[in-house]
Amino acid sequence: MKKILFLLLLSVVLIRPAKAQDTGIGVGLSFDVEYIMPQRYRDPGGRTRALFPVKYVCGETQPTDRLVPGTYRTVINVLNLSTFATEVGWRFSSGFGRPGIVGARARIERFGSFFMDCPFIIRNLQRAGVEVGSFIEGFVTIEDLNDARTERTPTRVAATYSVLHKQVHNLPDLLPIQRERTWCRLDNQGRLIVTIRNQGEASAPLSITRVAIDAGASFSRITPTLAPGSQADLAPIPLPSGEDTVVFTITADAPAAIREMNETNNSAIGVCVLVE
Structure with missing residues (x-):
């Protein structure tokens, strides 16, 4: 119950509409934090892997996009809760139906962390030959490369999402x-x-x-x-x-x-x- 209440408290919506009669456009900022649960997967070789699939949404939407008009930002934080160094790896999915893109590995010192933001994700996609426009969404799959056979893993993943919404006024709908x-x-x-x-x-x-x-x-x-x-x-x-x-x-x-x-x-x- 404490965890649920904590998540609710971290979900914040700030709205400051502009005067419709002056500009016709208002703005609103929404902010949310999600804690990603590890997904266990046993590969054909018998090894159990701990995977964290994280959604990313980056950039400014266009009229043809599916989401509410706005500018979207994602920051993914990876934390090591153990007293020893750990390793994680990751793959990118661009959401275009193509195979996942191998990212890299990172060593995280004890109680250390690192983050991936939209510029980091976009650079990796572009290096892999993905054409990135003004808006893109997909997944980053983070893998705990330590011994995932135990019930608990020292790796924790959280994603922060922020959106600057465009609220257009004086138009039909x-x-x-x-x-x-x-x-x-x-x-x-x-x-x-x-x-x-x-x-x-x-x-x-x-x-x-x-x-x-x-x-x-x-x-x-x-x-x-x-x-x-x-x-x-x-x-x-x-x-x-x-x-x-x-x-x-x-x-x-x-x-x-x-x-x-x-x-x-x-x-x-x-x-x-x-x-x-």
Whole structure:
């Protein structure tokens, strides 16, 4: 219980919004610390390894990235809790589906520590031939190279994450609205009805919403001009006939033609179970 409370106390959020009417942009700083638990793995040779997989998030997001707009920083700290020197090694994963990149080894003196930050991670990725843009995320897997067969390992790993969020004001914000539990709202002819809402602070001009059915057709529907806080039902979408489970994706402002307060909430995935 003490450990859980300690972790909660270390999670801090500081918000200082700018005046929307002056600049249209506010900022907020979030900060979090995570303690990484060792994962035990027995390799084909029978050796048990203690591995610490650590997520890293570095750089400034772009409108096409999946995370909330902001500038992300990661610092990974590795600590030796023993009275003797230890060794650790690490590998990088760039998150692009390619094999892990061998990093290096480090000797940590008794009760010593070292850290990896975003510049360190990016330099290693670039040396390995990874093209790093303004934003990148992936994993660093840290391995305790000492005797990992014992129940406890002297190595401890903690990761610190900080984000400087961009809070954009005086813009529209289009998103699908969930009117039914699985987003499956049908009319009396069995057609899908999609609702789009503008939860932003400015009117949204005419836009295009796309509904793509998995392994099926894709439909575009016009979304009318929406004032802040208003919503509209779009023209019905025909669904496949017969008994089936239909999975579909709704994307408001599908061409990304409108600048919005939050570009990451435009899509939703729904399911309709069709029974004749």
